[in-house]
Amino acid sequence: MSLFNVFDITGSGMSAQSLRLNTTASNIANADSVSSSIDETYRARHPVFAAEMQKAAAGQESSVGVQVLGIVESDAPLNKEYSPEHPMADKEGFIYKPNVNVIEEMTNMISASRSYQTNVQLAESAKNMLNKTLMLGK
Incomplete structure (x- = not known):
């Protein structure tokens, strides 16, 4: 696996993680909505x-990324008042x-934000390693 695969x-x-942050924000935004049905x-x-x-099983690539299969609705019971x-x-x-639990959603938001930041740091580290490798040739 080359350093270029790290970027993929x-x-x-x-x-x-960006999608996860957006769905979490949507859940929090709608947490206090009310309906008659x-x-x-x-x-x-x-x-x-x-x-x-x-891709990995077919031998197309040596790296394996994240695939979003979809967005599902929670089957937890609604709050009837x-x-x-x-x-x-x-x-x-x-x-x-x-059926939105705001505490769970805030926890998801923190987790997604940290995971996003970790990916950013990994990409930055790979970029620095590539730059240092190129500097060896000077």
Whole structure:
């Protein structure tokens, strides 16, 4: 594996963590939304990652990056609250709130941010090693 493959790996890692940060921010932004129907209530979303094993197994590349398989909605139960005076209450007096746990989302945000920063530092280290290798030829 050459140092150039490090840039592919760290780039795919940064893209994946950026997507993770965006979905986490979306979850936090919608944490306090209210709906009058279960079907219309926001549900927490989470990205699903996998190693790009197809390329490595086919012998196309010696490096393996991160592949985003998709974004899934959480199947955790929604928060149902009895609030008949609320303007969004259904005919039985219930409002529905998202299944977003803000503490978990903040933890995800910190983790994604640190993972992103680690990938940036790895790319920077690889760049420095390549520069020093080029300086050997002078």
